[in-house]
Amino acid sequence: MTFYAKSELILLRARMSYLIVAIIVMFLGIVSRRYGDSLPEPVAEHSGDVLWAGMIYFGVRMLFAQKSCSRAFGIALTFCFAIEISQLYQAEWINAIRATTLGALVLGKGFLAADLIRYSIGVAVSFGLDRYINNRILRSG
Template sequence: MIQLNTKRQFVYFIAVVLVIILGLASRKYSNFLPTFLAENAGDTLWAMMVYFGFRLLFVGKRILTAVSLSFLFSFGIEFSQLYQADWINQLRATILGALILGKGFLLVDLIRYTVGIVLAAFLDKLSLKYNN
């Protein structure tokens, strides 16, 4: 069980949960979304979830720390998709494995991750500005 020691950690936890719900909904109901959103929302929201997850774990650190870790993690996962060994492809064939590891390298995903991380950091900075 995660123990949330501060109000800020609780906010980041809620942000993670909400972004996960939105991300899963963007996949499940993609046929109801405009094409641009259907194609880009999932990966953008995934990167936002990564950012808020790092903020939850490292609540006392600067935003730049979470941004840097989010880029390293997200880009690392994407570049790992260039590795196509049987054992990791079997993991990717599972629902959870596909959600975490993806399936195949796409350069456009790096752009989607960048947008998601920058957007999350912007919302975070805005939230900190108005809640302090």
Template sequence: MKRSRMTYLILSILVMILGLLSRRIDNLPQIISAYSGDILWSLMIFLLIAFIFNKGSSIFIISMAIIFSYSVEISQLYHAPWIDGIRGTTLGALVLGYGFLWSDLVCYTIGVMIGAGLDLLIMRYIRKRDRI
């Protein structure tokens, strides 16, 4: 079944805004401020992949989101002047991050699983709506 690109684009933008806000709000509980950005980042990646591959299976989208997210994290083990220069910019830091953390892999998995659950709910709603 085909996903609505507009729905996934709007959700991606909302998640981006929430992710940026999670870094700006000072009085959040420590656990939320420490991990929400990474969870929301991978959720955004899931939603963007679902947007691009709107006819793809859920397993394909989950796999691509995990592979992409983990690849970005693993790339943080590589430090060359050119890539560290990119990481030194605001956009580069948001996309590529700074340093490898095992906890980020856990956050990415959680974010993708939230995306998969959200995708399942959206697809069930569409199927139910189309039957009526």
């Protein structure tokens, strides 16, 4: 196997790993919203947005697996902030999209400054886990 083929295989494995993690985080986010009544109030109130931002981080890592964790951090946080700030725009056409389930999950409904903090925490925690796991893999392999 050539070096190029090996590096492509490594990149594919990394992308698949990030996709799986993003799906798991998305599932946890949906569960946190659906069963929020069963969770402690602070967890129910904040976990959905924190997990959404984590899903965005791992999605960015999947798309740009060859880039650094730091770059993914910046892209994910910028994306999350842009989505939240876009909620200040309340035109009829975008509100119709936001009224759908998928539109509400992706675009949200209304601007909340607290969401910026939640997104920052979600991206930061995901970044930290990613760095920790990658450093463990590098040390053991």
